[in-house]
Amino acid sequence: MIGKIKDLQPIIWDNPKKKPAAIALENFSLKYEDILDAEKRLQRFAPLIHKYFPETLDGIIESPFVELAGMKIDLEKSYGRKINGRLYGKCDNQLKIAGSIKARGGIYEVLKFAETIALNNQWITEKDNYEVLGEEKYRKRFSQYKIAVGSTGNLGLSIGIISATLGFEVTVHMSKDAKPWKKNLLRLKGVTVVEYLEDYGKAVEEGRKACMGDEKAHFIDDENSKDLFLGYSVAALRLKKDLERMKITVDEKHPLRVYLPCGVGGAPGGIAFGLKTIFKDFVECYYVEPTHAPCMLLGLITGKKEKLHIRDYGIDNITEADGLAVGRPSKMVSDLSETLIDGGYTLEDETLIRLMKTLYSIEKVKIEPSAAAGLLGPLLWEDSKVTTHIAWLTGGDLIPENEFKKLLER
Ligand SMILES: Cc1ncc(COP(=O)(O)O)c(C=O)c1O
Known part of the structure; x- marks a missing residue:
């Protein structure tokens, strides 16, 4: 075989x-x-x-x-x-x-990150209506946090879109396989896209490095994230x-x-x-x-x-x-x-x-x-x-x- x-x-x-x-x-x-x-x-x-x-x-x-x-x-x-x-x-x-399966995990992890920040800072409790987290005041606070991910395209799309919506500063590290239209769409949504000539493994490695040592940065790890x-x-x-x-x-x-x-x-x-x-x-x-x-x-x-x-x-x-x-x-x-x-x-x-x-x-x-x-x-x-x-x-x-x-x- x-x-x-x-x-x-x-x-x-x-x-x-x-x-x-x-x-x-x-x-x-x-x-x-x-x-x-x-x-x-x-x-x-x-x-x-x-x-x-x-x-x-x-x-x-x-x-x-x-x-x-x-x-x-x-x-x-x-x-x-x-x-x-x-x-x-x-x-x-x-x-x-x-528009893809990656939205299931990607959006969930960004929401969990947002929830953890909001609960730890006592902006909300679990019983509150989370709609308030969309208010400008919270978007401004989220903008002090960074999110990064390495992707062949679709994970980047889901994480980029939801992170930008909530106000996070988000960077998507894209492998050479990622289609140009996926990169363009992300840029239109205000996401920073970094392109690599190497494969997906390199994009993940660079994304991980970019977050190291920064306690306000969260790297979404497609290889290991629970x-x-x-x-x-x-x-x-x-x-x-x-x-x-x-x-x-x-x-x-x-x-x-x-x-x-x-x-x-x-x-x-x-x-x-x-x-x-x-x-x-x-x-x-x-x-x-x-x-x-x-x-x-x-x-x-x-x-x-x-x-x-x-x-x-x-x-x-x-x-x-x-x-x-x-x-x-x-x-x-x-x-x-x-x-x-x-x-x-x-x-x-x-x-x-x-x-x-x-x-x-x-x-x-x-x-x-x-x-x-x-x-x-x-x-x-x-x-x-x-x-x-x-x-x-x-x-x-x-x-x-x-x-x-x-x-x-x-
Ligand atoms: C359309 C599509 N199907 C399946 C997968 C496979 O998901 P995973 O890389 O988590 O195995 C991906 C990953 O990006 C994808 O974009």
Whole structure:
């Protein structure tokens, strides 16, 4: 399998070290109560979010959950295989404010930072209406604090937008993979963008350095942050509600399979943690990566995890899936995933773009190439049981029309 990965061939991998969810989660530092705590924090902020982003309606940033019946038929026809069960999309491409899965963790961590400052300085108590934190007086006070992050694009968008809204002085360190339109959008919102000619690892390193020794600076660490991770994990509580609303049963006879596009691992890891905590062994979680950026799967397969960089295997990290263009996986997520995750697969850029185009043609859902990765999953494993397949559609709503047109033409 390692040979195939080095040759940039797509792989399908079942995790031989997988353990029952209860055992895999036993020694992990975060628990169900931590997910609930994060959800409560987001609820406390709902009035403030509603004030600045009325498009969220109730101030809760959440995405639609939809059946992709036409896409399922097309996949079956194109690949000549039957999918046992229905196919759904969790449309994080339509998450309000930043249009991607990274909004879940990124916005949560900035809000938690703001709350900690406000509570420590006794500007508010947890019982107050947090809407007041949007007043000019508080924005001025927040402007004395700095926030920095390293990003391939989407995390930077979510952190940049929410930090600038609250008044923080925010810098986003962008890797060479970040699309120019993402940088431009951030600059328009008043965010400082620093560009690097190197990959994501360099952007993170520089962001971290810029905050060192400054007690009013907060570095958002995509590789290790528990707050980011918990922000993502709240998605599992929300998906549970989606499933209940659509009367979709999840039990031994009706398993759930979730296909999660993976970069450094924070977003898919946080969601897998949440889902396994709630649905235990009735849910299977798979990570999906481009053949040119398979760091998480390669790290798990070799056992080297975060000690590995894909360049050591001659892999170039050049992919149209900018959000997934990461060379070294998160230590925290690799350690957890080693026994938690069911498996994963890689796919070529051309497949990503074809899936993206098909989804748009059939379902009129606009996603970016990274976000299409999960759509192939339902075809790759034989299911003896009727299964609910969920492709996590992780981003794309903010792509400018001309950029999207270019991708469709390609
Ligand atoms: C659209 C999209 N999907 C998936 C991911 C993967 O998230 P993570 O890097 O936390 O694994 C990203 C990361 O930026 C992304 O932008």
